[in-house]
Amino acid sequence: MKNILWISLAMPLLFACSEPVKENNVAAENSEDKAQVASDTSAIEAGKDYHSFANPDEITVKHIDLDLTADFDSKQLTGSATLTVERQKESANTLVLDTRELDIDSVTVNGEPVEYTMGDTDPALGSALSITLPDTATAVTVNYATSPEASGVQWLTPAQTAGKQHPFLFTQAQAIHARSFIPLQDSPQVRVTYDATIRTPDDLLAVMSAANDPDTPRDGVYEFTMPQPVPSYLIALAIGDLEFKAMGKRTGVYAEPSMLDAAAAEFEDTESMLEATEDTYGPYSWDRYDLLILPPSFPFGGMENPRLSFITPTVIAGDKSLVSLIAHELAHSWSGNTVTNATWRDLWLNEGFTTYLTYRIMEMIYGHDRYRMEAVLGYQDLQEDIDALPDNDEILAIDLRGRDPDDVFSDIPYEKGALFLREIEQKIGRANFDAFLVQYFDHFAFQSITTDEFIAYLDETLLKKYPDELDRERVLAWIFEPGLPEGAPVPTSDAFTTIDEQRTAWLNGEKAAVDIATQDWTVHEWLYFLNNLPTELSDEQLEELDSAFSLTQSKNNEIAHSWLLMAVQNEYKPAYDRLYEYLVSIGRNKLVKPLYRELSKTPEGKAFAAKAFEEAKPGYHPLTIKANEGFVNP
CATH class of the missing domain: 2.60.40.1730 (tricorn interacting facor f3 domain)
Incomplete structure (x- = not known):
C-alpha cells in the first residue's frame, strides 16, 4: 500500500517520472550520513512493533x-x-x-x-x-x-x-x-x-x-x-x-450493478492469472479469489484483502491495460497474506516480493514485451523516489520509530524490493529462484516474519547453495543501505527506444505531433512518451499534442493523470476544467496527490486546489484528506 500514501497497498506501477532518469551514485554520498543510518538501524529491536500498544508476548x-x-x-x-x-x-x-x-x-x-x-x-x-x-x-x-x-x-x-x-x-x-x-x-505479527x-x-x-x-x-x-x-x-x-458475476471457477467480481459487466469484462483474465501463479509458485491457499469494485473515493489502487481484493474503479480502462493491479493483489495471496511482514519496518517483504511476482504474472499472461515495458516504468518510478527521498527512507528495512507507519509506502519497498529479487534471479537462474520461492512460501506459510528472519533463511538456503553467485555483503547492502548498489539490474524495452526517437524528433521540430506513429501504442507506451517529456513545454507544444491526441479528454485515468500533471506544471489552462473534474471525481491518492502538490506551488494554483478540495472533501476517504489537506490549507 502502496499508499502511501500511494497505492497501493497496491503496487505503484504505471506512474513514471516526467523527467529523464537521473543516476544515483551511492558511493558518492556523505560517509557521515551513512554512519548515522547504520547507527540508527542497529538500534532497532528486530520484531518489536513500535506501532502497537498490544502485549502478544504475554x-x-x-x-x-x-x-x-x-x-x-x-x-x-x-x-x-x-x-x-x-x-x-x-x-x-x-x-x-x-x-x-x-x-x-x-x-x-x-x-x-x-x-x-x-x-x-x-x-x-x-x-x-x-x-x-x-x-x-x-x-x-x-x-x-x-x-x-x-x-x-x-x-x-x-x-x-x-x-x-x-x-x-x-x-x-x-x-x-x-x-x-x-x-x-x-500488529501484523x-x-x-x-x-x-x-x-x-x-x-x-x-x-x-x-x-x-x-x-x-x-x-x-x-x-x-x-x-x-x-x-x-x-x-x-x-x-x-452489490451484485456478483462469476469470471471463472474460483473467481468473480462484486460491484454496483452499473459497473458489474464492465468490471467482469476488464478482469476476465483473473482466473488465468490464478492458475498461472499456482503452476509456478504453489497452491492457492484461500479457496476463492474474488474482486470488489469500490466507489472512486477508494484511496488506493487495490487492497489485498484475502479472498476478496478491494479494487479502485479507476483501473477499468476498457482495454485491460491497467490489470497489473489485479495481478499485484492476487500475488499478495502468496507474498503478504500467506507470508506476512511482522512489523511495518518489514513491509518490503510483502511488497517487494509481490511486485516481483506481479511482473512475472504479467509476463506469463501478456507476454515478454509488456513485462519489459512495465518493468521500465517501475524502474523510473523507483529512480524518482530515490532522487526525492532522504537516505533513511531509501532503505528497504526502514526505521519507522516515532513515525506514522503510512510513511513507509513509497516505491522503495515495492520497486527496490522487486529489483533486489530480480538480481538474485539473474544470478542463480530463474528456475532455481522459482524453486526457492515455492520453498519459501511453504516454509513460512501463515507466519509473520522479520527482515532478520528472512536474512537468516537466506543464509541457510540460497547463500549456502550458491556461494559463488551470491554475496552476503551485497544482500545486506540492498536491504540496509540507501539507493541502489552499483551494478543493479536496469530494465530495458525495445519499444521504448523507438518512442525515445520519435519524442526527440518532435521536440527538435523535425516531426509534427500528428506524424508520430501512435496508432498501435499501448497505454504503457503513451505513459513512457508523456512521462519522459521535459517538465517545461510551451503552450504551442502542449496545444499541438492536445490537438493531435485529445489528451485532455483521455478516459484512461493514468494517461489523464500524466497529462494533467504536465498541464499544471506549465499552467496550460485549456486542461483546467478537466483537471477540476478529475480532482473532484477520484479519491485515489496516487492520482490526486501529485496534482495537489504541484498546484500548491503557486498562489493561483493553490486557490484552484483549495476550491476543488473543498468540493471533493465530502467524498474523499479520511486517508486522502489527511494526505492532501496540507497542500490546500493557508
Missing part, C-alpha cells in the same frame, strides 16, 4: 467473533467483539488492545463486567485498552461503537456511489486502521481467525475478506468465516448495493 488474541450493526444515519458500527485469547505467560492477567476513537460501552467475561482502563491518546497510534482478565478466562467481550470519523471506515451517501440510490460503506485497515473499527491487537455477523439495511449486501456466498439471501443479516489466521490489517468489510 497474552495473544487468537480468534475474533464480531457482531456489528451498520447504522448509516449515525455513521457508526455498533456491537461487540469477542476475543479468544491464549496466555503466553501463566502469570499474565492484563490484556492490552489497540483502539482509536472507539466508544467502549462495557467489557465482560462470561457476561460479567471486568475492569478496564483507556490509556492516553497518541495522535498516530490511538489509545491502549487494558483489560484485567480473571485467571481462568479464555475469552473477553468488548461492547463498543465506532466514531463517525473512524480513520478506517468510509461512509458514502447515495450521491457518492455509481448507482446514486443507496449508501455505501467500506473499511481500509492497512496500516494501523483496524483499531478504529475493532478493538484488537493491531498477530494473526487471528475470525467469524462475523454483520447487520445491515435489508436492501444492501455485506461482504468481507472471508468466505462470501454469492447466493446469500439479501435479508440484512450476513455471516462470515475466515478459517485461516490473518493479520489485523487484512480484516475488511464493505456494504452496498
